[in-house]
Each structure stands twice: as C-alpha cells, then as structure tokens.
Amino acid sequence: MARELLIFRHGKAVGNTDGDDYSRPITDKGKRGSQRMGVWLWQKNIRPDYIISSPAERAYVSAQKLCKAMGADATSIVTDRRLYREDLNALLSVLAECPKNRQRVMLVGHNPVLTELLLYLLGGKVPLPDDGKLLPTAAMARVVMPGNWKKLGFGSAQLKSITRHDNLPKKFPFPAPSGKEKRDRPAYYYRQSAVIPYRMRKNQLQVMLIGSSKRNHWVVPKGIHEPGLSAQKSAEKEAYEEAGIRGTVSKTMLGEYEYPKWGASCRVEVYAMSVREILPDSEWEETHRGRKWLSIDEAAGLIKEPLMRPMIQSLGSFIEKDVK
Missing domain, CATH: 3.90.79.10 (Nucleoside Triphosphate Pyrophosphohydrolase)
Incomplete structure (x- = not known):
C-alpha cells in the first residue's frame, strides 16, 4: 500500500548573531507560515499520523505551531537529533525506523538536507521555480512513497505537490477548519x-x-x-x-x-x-x-x-x- 511523506522546512528564523544556531528562535512570520500550513493540511484532509521534528528550536516550534493549527495534539511530535545538521543517509535511517502502521509521515527539519532528500527520492527530476528555491522556509513537499519505509531508493517516490505558505490565505478561517469568518490568528x-x-x-x-x-x-x-x-x-x-x-x-x-x-x-x-x-x-x-x-x-x-x-x-x- 502506498504511503505519503510530507517534507516541511521550518518557518523563518531569527538570524544567527551569537553563534548558537541550534537555539535560533522562529520569527512571527515563521510562526504564521507554519500555522497556515497546518490549516491547509486540515482543510485538504491530509494531516500526518506521525510527525518527526528536528529538536532545534526553530524546527520544533514550527512543528508545534503547524500541529496545533491543524487541530492535533502537539505532544505527539517525536524529536530526532538526526534531523539537525546530518546527511541524507541519516534522514533515510530516520524514515526506515518509522512504525509500520504509519501511512502519512511528516519530517520537519532544515535545508540543505531536506532538499537533498526530496531530490533523491524523486530521482533528481524536480523542475526549479523561478527563484531557484525548491523548499523555502515554511514550504512543504508532498510525496507518494513505496509501501515500505525501509526501501527508499533513488527515484522511488512521486511528487504530488510543493506548497508555499505565502501562496496560502493570510488570515485563518473561524471556526476551523473551513469557517467563513477570517481572523488574524488560528x-x-x-x-x-x-x-x-x-x-x-x-x-x-x-x-x-x-x-x-x-x-x-x-x-x-x-x-x-x-x-x-x-x-x-x-x-x-x-x-x-x-x-x-x-x-x-x-x-x-x-x-x-x-x-x-x-x-x-x-x-x-x-x-x-x-x-x-x-x-x-x-x-x-x-x-x-x-x-x-x-x-x-x-x-x-x-x-x-x-x-x-x-x-x-x-x-x-x-x-x-x-x-x-
């Protein structure tokens, strides 16, 4: 049975001014972008049943904001250090360890390795947008995967969509997920x-x-x-x-x-x-x-x-x- 992988790059973060990259906080823009993506997932009925996030602050907070905005319990998020400053093989290992009964998994992490993962799974066949950014901040790739998380070879997946937060509505529906009133926050x-x-x-x-x-x-x-x-x-x-x-x-x-x-x-x-x-x-x-x-x-x-x-x-x- 086909599975899906959602690859989400964290929301925009504060610049690294003191050398502590791991603790860089997410900006308000990054929070709103993550929340818009969560509402979008809820509206499209494609909410993940398993979320794995980098423990770095900007990634984990992005995962929390997204999760809550789609009406889910953020305490279910799993953190894995391998999603922070690791290579492609580390991410493939993380996916290989996903529970067998999980059909739609989300990874929340960082570039450039998320883009490397996406290109690997798609066999390098991904046209670049005009700005040359495949996964800008708070963007999500939706990929159809093989039936076994352990068998993820080069070109083994198919791209369904890449969605950017700035292409989504700026305001949030009330009540969620599809109310007609639009508000400033989820x-x-x-x-x-x-x-x-x-x-x-x-x-x-x-x-x-x-x-x-x-x-x-x-x-x-x-x-x-x-x-x-x-x-x-x-x-x-x-x-x-x-x-x-x-x-x-x-x-x-x-x-x-x-x-x-x-x-x-x-x-x-x-x-x-x-x-x-x-x-x-x-x-x-x-x-x-x-x-x-x-x-x-x-x-x-x-x-x-x-x-x-x-x-x-x-x-x-x-x-x-x-x-x-």
Whole structure:
C-alpha cells in the first residue's frame, strides 16, 4: 500500500548573531507560515499520523505551531537529533525506523538536507521555480512513497505537490477548519482557559495572583486552550508554566468571560485550582512575574480583569459545591 511523506522546512528564523544556531528562535512570520500550513493540511484532509521534528528550536516550534493549527495534539511530535545538521543517509535511517502502521509521515527539519532528500527520492527530476528555491522556509513537499519505509531508493517516490505558505490565505478561517469568518490568528487562539489558584490558611481562603508577562498588573494563570487537551488540563499546564504551581483543577467551570484580542473576541473558561505544590524560584521558569497570596477581597480588588472579580468573590461557595 502506498504511503505519503510530507517534507516541511521550518518557518523563518531569527538570524544567527551569537553563534548558537541550534537555539535560533522562529520569527512571527515563521510562526504564521507554519500555522497556515497546518490549516491547509486540515482543510485538504491530509494531516500526518506521525510527525518527526528536528529538536532545534526553530524546527520544533514550527512543528508545534503547524500541529496545533491543524487541530492535533502537539505532544505527539517525536524529536530526532538526526534531523539537525546530518546527511541524507541519516534522514533515510530516520524514515526506515518509522512504525509500520504509519501511512502519512511528516519530517520537519532544515535545508540543505531536506532538499537533498526530496531530490533523491524523486530521482533528481524536480523542475526549479523561478527563484531557484525548491523548499523555502515554511514550504512543504508532498510525496507518494513505496509501501515500505525501509526501501527508499533513488527515484522511488512521486511528487504530488510543493506548497508555499505565502501562496496560502493570510488570515485563518473561524471556526476551523473551513469557517467563513477570517481572523488574524488560528481559530484555537480564541478559546482560552484560566485557573484561580487557592489554598486555606488558618481557616482563611487565599488566592494567588501573578504578575502579567510585562509585570504591569496582576492576573491569574491563563492561556490558549491547547488542541488535544481538555480546558482543565490546558489551564493546569498554564498554572505550572506561569505560576510555578501544581494542584487539582475543579471539575466544573467557575465562570467565563470574553475580551477583545487579535481583531476578534476571545472566550475564557475559568476554573478553580486547589494548590498542593509551589515550586521554588530555582525551578520556576517565569520568576520574573512574581506571585503572592491574597485574601479574597484583596485579590478581587487587585486583579486587572473586572469580569474576574465576581468569580473570585464567589470562590468559597463554588468550592463547597464542586467538591461534593
């Protein structure tokens, strides 16, 4: 049975100014290009069932952005060091080790070796476009492969298409994947989840607030609802990353609100979180934010988002109902 290989070159990255090529970050343009490609795969119903990425930052983030934009769980991405600064034989070895039951595999990596792989599989028979670039950044080649990942010889594949991100629509359909409304960001950006972290101290209910990313106001952990995760799990992940805490998230929603961003309205589901562990500053990645425990009234008065205040004030009665 024929298989397919999707060869995706990472999105545009920041130039190498300090000699650390491995950690070069992806640019905003590179992120959007990767996301457009993910939406395109979803719309065309050609989503991969196995994604292998170079672990270099610009490649791995490209793979994550693409994966989420096509509605898939980015934690399923496999990283392989051989996709970074290795030769053609290394890439063929990576493909040979693919699980037998995978029908459509995606490689996310770097030039020039991705272009070398494509030319090898196609027997060198690929006409160059006018700009001479077969795989520019955030471009994808779709190739029909032999039935066995271990038998990939010279000229053993057929080209179906090469797609460039700049030939795809600049805006994203809402709802995904084919909604008529067009937005500035992928549809999943507009669904978010948050937690109000709490604990009991001397019979007093306390709430943790954290500093915003720019440290100019106080907020609760909040982020985009990650595709493939429940709203609670996604909020729990944000709490760990932003506040350095672990705990139990409520089964039911405490409330919800909307706020404007990215040219539209984001809907936020809010849950309560009973904190059981606070990471020391040495293990907390976002220590620049700051965090503090406050009484209910103090937290309600200090938090920036006014629609969160009644939720904080009703936290005590909500907890009594949720734990029953």
